[in-house]
Structures are given as C-alpha cells and as structure tokens.
Amino acid sequence: xxxxxxxxxxxxxxxxxxxxxxxxxxxxxxxxxxxxxxxxxxxxxxxxxxxxxxxxxxxxxxxxxxxxxxxxxxxxxxxxxxxxxxxxxxxxxxxxxxxxxxxxxxxxxxxxxxxxxxxxxxxxxxxxxxxxxxxxxxxxxxxxxxxxxxxxxxxxxxxxxxxxxxxxxxxxxxxxxxxxxxxxxxxxxxxxxxxxxxxxxxxxxxxxxxxxxxxxxxxxxxxxxxxxxxxxxxxxxxxxxxxxxxxxxxxxxxxxxxxxxxxxxxxxxxxxxxxxxxxxxxxxxxxxxxxxxxxxxxxxxxxxxxxxxxxxxxxxxxxxxxxxxxxxxxxxxxxxxxxxxxxxxxxxxxxxxxxxxxxxxxxxxxxxxxxxxxxxxxxxxxxxxxxxxxxxxxxxxxxxxxxxxxxxxxxxxxxxxxxxxxxxxxxxxxxxxxxxxxxxxxxxxxxxxxxxxxxxxxxxxxxxxxxxxxxxxxxxxxxxxxxxxxxxxxxxxxxxxxxxxxxxxxxxxxxxxxxxxxxxxxxxxxxxxxxxxxxxxxxxxxxxxxxxxxxxxxxxxxxxxxxxxxxxxxxxxxxxxxxxxxxxxxxxxxxxxxxxxxxxxxxxxxxxxxxxxxxxxxxxxxxxxxxxxxxxxxxxxxxxxxxxxxxxxxxxxxxxxxxxxxxxxxxxxxxxxxxxxxxxxxxxxxxxxxxxxxxxxxxxxxx
Numbered sequence: 001x002x003x004x005x006x007x008x009x010x011x012x013x014x015x016x017x018x019x020x021x022x023x024x025x026x027x028x029x030x031x032x033x034x035x036x037x038x039x040x041x042x043x044x045x046x047x048x049x050x051x052x053x054x055x056x057x058x059x060x061x062x063x064x065x066x067x068x069x070x071x072x073x074x075x076x077x078x079x080x081x082x083x084x085x086x087x088x089x090x091x092x093x094x095x096x097x098x099x100x101x102x103x104x105x106x107x108x109x110x111x112x113x114x115x116x117x118x119x120x121x122x123x124x125x126x127x128x129x130x131x132x133x134x135x136x137x138x139x140x141x142x143x144x145x146x147x148x149x150x151x152x153x154x155x156x157x158x159x160x161x162x163x164x165x166x167x168x169x170x171x172x173x174x175x176x177x178x179x180x181x182x183x184x185x186x187x188x189x190x191x192x193x194x195x196x197x198x199x200x201x202x203x204x205x206x207x208x209x210x211x212x213x214x215x216x217x218x219x220x221x222x223x224x225x226x227x228x229x230x231x232x233x234x235x236x237x238x239x240x241x242x243x244x245x246x247x248x249x250x251x252x253x254x255x256x257x258x259x260x261x262x263x264x265x266x267x268x269x270x271x272x273x274x275x276x277x278x279x280x281x282x283x284x285x286x287x288x289x290x291x292x293x294x295x296x297x298x299x300x301x302x303x304x305x306x307x308x309x310x311x312x313x314x315x316x317x318x319x320x321x322x323x324x325x326x327x328x329x330x331x332x333x334x335x336x337x338x339x340x341x342x343x344x345x346x347x348x349x350x351x352x353x354x355x356x357x358x359x360x361x362x363x364x365x366x367x368x369x370x371x372x373x374x375x376x377x378x379x380x381x382x383x384x385x386x387x388x389x390x391x392x393x394x395x396x397x398x399x400x401x402x403x404x405x406x407x408x409x410x411x412x413x414x415x416x417x418x419x420x421x422x423x424x425x426x427x428x429x430x431x432x433x434x435x436x437x438x439x440x441x442x443x444x445x446x447x448x449x450x451x452x453x454x455x456x457x458x459x460x461x462x463x464x465x466x467x468x469x470x471x472x473x474x475x476x477x478x479x480x481x482x483x484x485x486x487x488x489x490x491x492x493x494x495x496x497x498x499x500x501x502x503x504x505x506x507x508x509x510x511x512x513x514x515x516x517x518x519x520x521x522x523x524x525x526x527x528x529x530x531x532x533x534x535x536x537x538x539x540x541x542x543x544x545x546x547x548x549x550x551x552x553x554x555x556x557x558x559x560x561x562x563x564x565x566x567x568x569x570x571x572x573x574x575x576x577x578x579x580x581x582x583x584x585x586x587x588x589x590x591x592x593x594x595x596x597x598x599x600x601x602x603x604x605x606x607x608x609x610x611x612x613x614x615x616x617x618x619x620x621x622x623x624x625x626x627x628x629x630x631x632x633x634x635x636x637x638x639x640x641x642x643x644x645x646x647x648x649x650x651x652x653x654x655x656x657x658x659x660x661x662x663x664x665x666x667x668x669x670x671x672x673x674x675x676x677x678x679x680x681x682x683x684x685x686x687x688x689x690x691x692x693x694x695x696x697x698x699x700x701x702x703x
Contacts, residue, residue, distance in 0.1 A: 043055060050526060051064075052521075056147040059125060060367060072094055072580070073144070081611070082653075086138060087141065088111075088135055091144070093629060094580075095564060095579075095609060100117050100602050116159055116560050121163070124167060125350070137251065142167045142170070144164065144166055146162060153440060153487075171208045172208060177702070178193070178194040178703075204238075212228070213229070226253070245292075248291045248292075252285075253288075254285050257282065257283075259686045260687050262685045263638060273689035277335075291309075292308065302356045303354070303355040310347070310349075311347055320340075321338070322335060324386040339383075343378045366424070372418075372419070373417070373419040373420075375416070377414070378413070381410075383407065384408060389408075411499075412452040415449045415450070417445070425438070426438050435471075437470040443465075466487050466488055468485070479520050482518070485512075485513070487510065487512050488513070490509045538559070539590075557590035558588055560600070562582065562584040579611070580609060594642075598637070598641075601682075612628070628672075632649070633677075634648045638681040638687065650675065669693065
C-alpha cells in the first residue's frame with residue numbers, strides 16, 4: 001500500500017533557515033529555524049500554547065499524533081506570559097511535574113514526573129545535569145518539552161517517569177533586536193537583549209545573541225542573588241545540504257544557599273516563612289559554560305546525518321550554615337558549617353543518521369545513533385561537627401554572627417564517568433490508520449570513584465539494554481489511540497551513593513513504564529487534548545541496611561500509577577489555554593525500613609494547573625490580553641518516612657499585557673491571594689516555602 005506513505009510522510013527537507021514571518025514580531029515569538037517533518041532538527045517558534053510537533057519522543061521533528069507517547073510542551077509564549085526567568089517557574093504549569101529537592105536554590109536538583117523522582121535535564125538532547133549547574137535561565141529558551149514515560153530507549157541512563165528537554169533559540173534569517181526590562185517585588189530587576197539576523201548578503205551566515213542580567217531579592221530574610229547570561233549562536237549554511245551551528249552559553253550566578261524553614265515537632269506554620277536559619281552574608285558562586293557544535297548534512301531527499309558535540313565546564317564555590325538537629329525546647333537548633341568547592345568537565349559526542357524508505361508498502365523512518373560521554377567531577381566538601389561544635393541558634397529569636405566552628409569533616413573525591421551507547425529506532429507507517437514505533441539503546445557504562453580522605457577507590461562497569469515499543473491507531477485524522485512500553489536504567493553513583501556503600505558499588509536502578517492513552521485535535525488542530533493511564537515501576541532503589549546502621553542496600557522498589565489529562569492550544573482565536581490534571585498513586589512497594597504502601601516524598605495524589613489568556617484580536621483594544629492561572633497541589637509526604645505532611649494548596653496567578661506595534665507592556669501578579677504554602681521538602685529540617693504575593697512588570701521593544 002504505497003499510497004499510505006504518500007499520505008503520511010514527506011521527504012526530508014533542505015537544510016535551510018527560514019523566517020517565521022512578520023506575524024511572529026511583537027508577540028513574544030521570535031523568527032527562527034524551521035525543519036521539514038521527520039528530519040533531525042530543533043523546532044523553531046510555535047505561536048500560541050499549542051505545539052503539535054516535538055523532538056523529544058523520537059529525536060526527530062515528528063507530529064505528536066503519530067507518536068505513541070505524550071510530550072507536554074511549553075512554547076516560548078507560555079514563558080513570556082508567565083514572565084518566567086527560570087525554567088522551574090514554567091514547570092509549575094506543566095501537568096505531572098512536581099518539585100523535589102532544589103539543593104538550597106542552587107539547582108533544579110530533582111523533580112518528579114508522574115510520581116517518579118528524576119534529575120534528568122537535557123538541552124537540545126544533551127544532558128545538562130552533570131555536576132551542579134544553576135537552574136537554567138529562560139532567556140535563551142525557545143520551548144520546554146517534558147517527555148512522559150521512559151526515555152531510556154533514546155537518552156540512556158534516566159528514570160522511567162520521564163525527562164525534561166530544553167530547546168534553545170536558534171539563528172534567524174530576519175534581522176531584529178529585542179530589548180526588555182523587568183522590575184518586580186523583593187527588589188528584582190533584570191535587563192535582556194535578544195537579537196538575530198544575517199551576517200552576510202547571501203544569508204548563509206546567521207546569528208542569534210541573547211543576554212540577560214539582573215538582581216533578585218527574596219521574601220526570605222537575607223537571601224538574594226545576581227545572575228548574568230551571555231548566549232551567542234552562529235550558523236553557517238556551507239552548501240544547500242550542509243549547515244554548521246556553533247552554540248555557546250556562559251552563565252554566572254551568585255545566590256545565598258537557603259534550606260528554607262523547619263517543621264517543629266513535625267508541624268509547619270510555627271515559623272514565619274521569611275525566617276532565614278543560615279548565616280547572613282554567606283554566598284555561593286556558580287559558573288557554567290557550555291558549547292554545542294552541530295553539523296547537519298542531507299545526503300539526498302530521504303537521508304540526513306547529524307554530528308554533534310557538547311562541552312560543559314562549571315564550578316560551585318561557597319559557604320553555608322545548615323540545621324542538623326533541634327533541642328528538646330523546640331527552639332535551639334544545632335547547625336554545621338559547610339564549605340563547598342565543586343568542579344566538573346563534560347564532553348559528549350553524538351552521531352545520528354535518519355532516513356526514510358518503504359518495504360512491502362510499509363513506510364519506515366529509521367534513526368541510528370552513537371553517543372560517547374566523558375564526565376570528570378571533583379567534590380571538595382568540608383564540614384564542622386555539629387555534635388562537638390553546635391553552632392547553635394534560637395529559631396524564634398535568631399542571633400547571627402557567631403564565631404565560625406572549625407572544619408573537621410572532610411570529603412575530597414574525584415569521579416570519572418564514561419558511557420558509550422548505540423541506539424536504533426524505526427517509526428513504521430503500517431497503513432493510513434496504524435503506526436508503530438520500535439527502538440532500543442545499548443549503554444556501556446564505567447565509573448571510577450576515588451575518595452581521598454580516607455583513601456579508597458571504587459570502580460564499576462555496567463551494560464544495559466533499554467528497549468521501547470509503541471502502537472498508534474488513528475480511526476479518524478483528529479483522533480489517535482496509543483499504547484507504549486519501555487524500560488530505563490540509572491547507575492547509583494556520586495558522592496552520596498559512595499558515602500552509604502558498605503562494600504562495592506550498588507546495582508543500578510531499573511525501571512519499567514507502560515501506558516495507554518488518546519490524543520484528540522479539536523477546532524482544526526488549534527486545541528489538543530490528551531488522556532493517559534500509566535504505571536511506572538522502579539527497582540534497586542537505595543534503602544537503609546538494617547544490619548549496618550548508616551549504610552544502604554540497592555534493594556528498594558517503588559511504583560506509581562494513575563492517569564493524566566491535558567489540554568493545550570486555542571479554544572477560540574481569542575482564548576489560549578494550557579491545562580492539566582494528574583492523579584498519581586506513588587508508593588513504596590519494597591524497603592528494609594519504610595512500610596509497603598508508604599507514599600513517596602513530595603508527590604501529591606492530586607495535582608493540576610490551568611493557564612488561560614484572552615487576547616483581543618481586532619478593534620481599538622487589539623493586542624490587549626488578560627488572564628491568569630491556578631495551581632493546585634494535594635497533600636504530600638514531607639519526608640521519606642512520611643513523618644509529616646506538606647499541606648495541600650491552591651495558588652492563583654493573574655496577568656495582563658498590551659501589545660502595541662513593536663512594544664509589549666505586561667503586569668503579572670503571582671499568588672494573588674497571598675496563600676501560604678510549601679513547595680517541597682527533603683526532611684523536617686529542609687522545607688522550602690512558596691513565594692507570597694509578588695508583582696512583576698515587564699516591557700519589551702523590538703526593532
């Protein structure tokens with residue numbers, strides 16, 4: 001049935017850069033790169049809140065209705081309407097994503113997707129969670145794609161709940177300069193520049209340049225920070241079939257390390273959410289420099305190749321005071337002094353070939369890939385002993401500025417990780433109604449962990465296969481029914497794993513995820529609805545060793561199951577929405593200490609969000625938009641032992657803007673009703689409260 005492929009496939013497009021057109025000007029979407037369907041490429045600007053294509057499920061630009069997996073996308077317009085400066089703010093409006101440990105504000109350290117905790121964060125398909133980089137800045141972000149379900153078949157070591165892939169802004173053919181300013185509560189101010197265009201007459205040399213710098217105070221006493229981002233990109237169309245792109249990003253971040261408040265007698269609300277329990281004046285400094293080089297080449301109408309490299313180097317240096325225990329009076333806490341010096345270097349190379357062909361009337365889009373990673377990291381972590389030098393403070397009436405205790409507990413280690421992977425994928429068009437996906441990735445992982453004090457060396461080598469499969473049935477063009485299954489693996493590595501290992505490395509975590517669902521396009525594709533029922537299982541989770549206090553075993557298991565509903569796009573030409581609801585029953589199924597059935601930390605059974613905006617399309621009020629959002633999060637376990645609860649909350653946000661010619665003026669109000677709530681927790685001594693009412697004003701002008 002060759003006509004099936006003719007209906008559902010196109011040949012690979014030319015490697016050319018095209019302008020989106022004037023409709024992108026002034027609405028938060030910049031001109032960008034377009035790619036033909038099925039190619040290896042990054043997707044350019046998407047108007048509105050609907051993204052009917054994504055790259056994270058297949059590593060190719062493929063219509064979402066043809067993929068047996070859900071990818072929730074936050075396009076640039078969502079970022080602009082939220083006035084978000086950090087990626088984690090956008091994730092709060094992404095259904096199924098729950099905040100976990102944020103490492104004192106230094107990083108998007110972990111989050112949960114569909115009830116399963118992960119630290120996997122990618123940029124243009126490359127992992128950026130190696131080391132301890134600062135939370136990504138949104139200034140250089142075109143879209144944020146959240147892949148739901150196992151991603152090990154393409155991305156390697158990961159977690160079965162899903163992952164986040166950030167797509168950056170790319171060079172443009174159309175010349176433009178956009179300048180912006182932001183002013184907000186808690187002494188926040190920020191300036192931005194976004195520029196692009198051709199550097200030569202024939203338009204074969206294009207650039208993009210993004211800059212962001214500013215200062216951010218906080219509702220938390222003595223907490224503030226500074227940030228500078230510089231991100232130049234250049235692309236060269238060497239021939240009509242070959243393009244080279246060099247993308248760089250330099251980020252400098254200063255922030256006060258802040259573990260939040262504590263649960264006194266396992267109760268929250270007894271301390272004001274502004275109470276800072278560290279030491280004023282202690283800051284942490286982060287640097288993170290990244291370069292990505294991509295070579296895209298089209299052999300013919302059906303075959304294309306990409307060679308890409310990713311280099312990253314970074315550091316984290318700073319000092320903090322952190323609570324370790326509380327006295328019987330429920331007022332006096334013991335703290336330790338922490339001095340950190342972390343450094344890391346990452347080099348990753350990828351080679352991918354994608355092609356299209358027919359066999360016996362079945363259309364194939366195949367992807368073959370090779371990846372090699374080398375990561376070197378060093379951790380120098382010095383602490384005081386809170387038992388012999390309490391460094392105490394009265395949390396009800398804090399007196400700061402005590403003499404610093406001596407640093408007597410050292411941790412000094414070096415870690416080298418290498419990973420070699422081969423992966424293959426086939427997207428099959430069986431008929432106009434039926435499509436399938438088959439894939440597998442083989443990873444060959446090696447780690448050497450050297451602890452200098454006391455001196456010890458731990459080495460491990462692992463090999464893992466991560467298969468995936470899915471099926472799509474489209475009875476009508478607007479409806480797709482799908483199912484999928486996939487596996488994942490993630491080695492237990494790093495200083496924390498080494499510190500609790502009694503004899504040798506832990507077995508890697510393994511995961512299995514499967515789901516069934518439906519995708520429905522309404523109003524001519526302007527609005528997309530998805531529904532999915534899922535189950536995720538995870539084994540070899542670290543759990544306490546009952547025979548050796550202070551050590552762990554890779555013997556635990558967890559399970560998350562539930563369903564998810566999402567909606568994204570335009571209800572009418574004037575109304576755009578991004579909404580979702582998730583029910584996740586995430587519990588322990590095997591552990592040496594925790595009871596079976598105990599809920600997982602920070603994962604609510606019920607969560608949902610709605611972001612809606614009405615924008616006038618004609619008349620004297622054209623360009624005026626007004627809207628808001630609601631974030632609802634259910635009760636969650638506050639620690640692994642379920643010793644206390646983070647209460648449920650509903651937070652309401654509001655926004656309004658006006659686009660007039662090349663100007664955009666906006667006002668955002670976060671947490672309109674000043675609801676007191678808690679975003680996440682690690683244990684009773686590390687509970688991070690949500691922000692109270694916050695006002696943010698922005699203005700941009702495009703030339």
